[in-house]
Amino acid sequence: MMRDPKPATRRRFLAIAGSAALAPILVRPGRATSATMAAAIREVVGEAEVREGKIDLELPPLVENGNAVPMTVAVESPMTAADHVKRIHVFNEKNPQPYVATFHLGPRAGKAKISTRVRLADSQKVVAIAELSDGSFWSASADMIVTLAACIEETP
Amino acid sequence: MTQALVNVPAKAKRGDAIEIKTLISHPMETGYRHDTNGVAIPRDIIHTFVARYNGEEVFRADLHPAIAANPYITFFTVATESGVIELTWTPDHGEPLTQTANITVE
Numbered sequence: 001m002m003r004d005p006k007p008a009t010r011r012r013f014l015a016i017a018g019s020a021a022l023a024p025i026l027v028r029p030g031r032a033t034s035a036t037m038a039a040a041i042r043e044v045v046g047e048a049e050v051r052e053g054k055i056d057l058e059l060p061p062l063v064e065n066g067n068a069v070p071m072t073v074a075v076e077s078p079m080t081a082a083d084h085v086k087r088i089h090v091f092n093e094k095n096p097q098p099y100v101a102t103f104h105l106g107p108r109a110g111k112a113k114i115s116t117r118v119r120l121a122d123s124q125k126v127v128a129i130a131e132l133s134d135g136s137f138w139s140a141s142a143d144m145i146v147t148l149a150a151c152i153e154e155t156p
Numbered sequence: 157m158t159q160a161l162v163n164v165p166a167k168a169k170r171g172d173a174i175e176i177k178t179l180i181s182h183p184m185e186t187g188y189r190h191d192t193n194g195v196a197i198p199r200d201i202i203h204t205f206v207a208r209y210n211g212e213e214v215f216r217a218d219l220h221p222a223i224a225a226n227p228y229i230t231f232f233t234v235a236t237e238s239g240v241i242e243l244t245w246t247p248d249h250g251e252p253l254t255q256t257a258n259i260t261v262e
Contacts, residue, residue, distance in 0.1 A: 095222050096186070097220060101217055106214065108234050110172070110173025111173040116223060
């Protein structure tokens with residue numbers, strides 16, 4: 001008597017799907033932590049004091065898809081030759097690396113505002129550090145919840 | 157084939173900060189992923205983006221794997237004079253891609 005082959009196929013599929021779901025948990029590479037992010041920030045600012053303020057860091061508080069998260073960073077500055085933003089550094093807490101991007105600006109920018117899209121591997125904090133022409137550093141941070149993490153680790 | 161989309165206003169008033177929007181097709185492979193056989197996929201990202209206005213660098217971005225695939229970057233620059241805005245993306249592998257846009261400043 002012939003049996004319907006469907007149940008066997010379904011069982012096998014579930015077994016494969018189950019093991020695939022477990023795989024990322026078993027082989028997870030090292031991730032950046034708050035400590036590595038702090039170290040990366042320290043490398044940029046050196047011994048200088050980092051004050052909070054001047055930066056507007058816009059990221060959605062609830063992220064549905066961590067693969068492409070819109071981010072806008074703007075710094076309050078007249079952007080003149082004497083007083084401008086030299087660099088904006090962006091860091092994250094829980095991706096495999098703490099670095100996101102560094103933007104180099106000058107008085108010719110006119111406006112210190114940059115938009116891009118970032119990857120977030122987990123619910124975490126993103127920190128932006130602005131380096132001004134007078135040598136001061138300013139920071140802002142944003143916390144967000146990521147429901148679907150960026151597939152930084154394994155192919156689905 | 158890598159393709160880039162660039163949005164630069166064709167005309168601008170002298171001294172105005174104009175917004176330049178850019179988008180390039182690129183996988184931004186992180187180097188942290190593995191293929192179905194468990195072999196690591198090598199990193200291949202665009203690590204540098206540079207904008208030059210009549211030859212002078214006005215904006216630069218150092219990018220890391222945390223930038224999403226098909227990098228979208230927008231920034232501002234002051235419209236100083238008529239001329240060419242040249243945008244260059246440099247990947248880990250392969251040739252840099254350069255796209256130019258003309259701007260008329262009044």
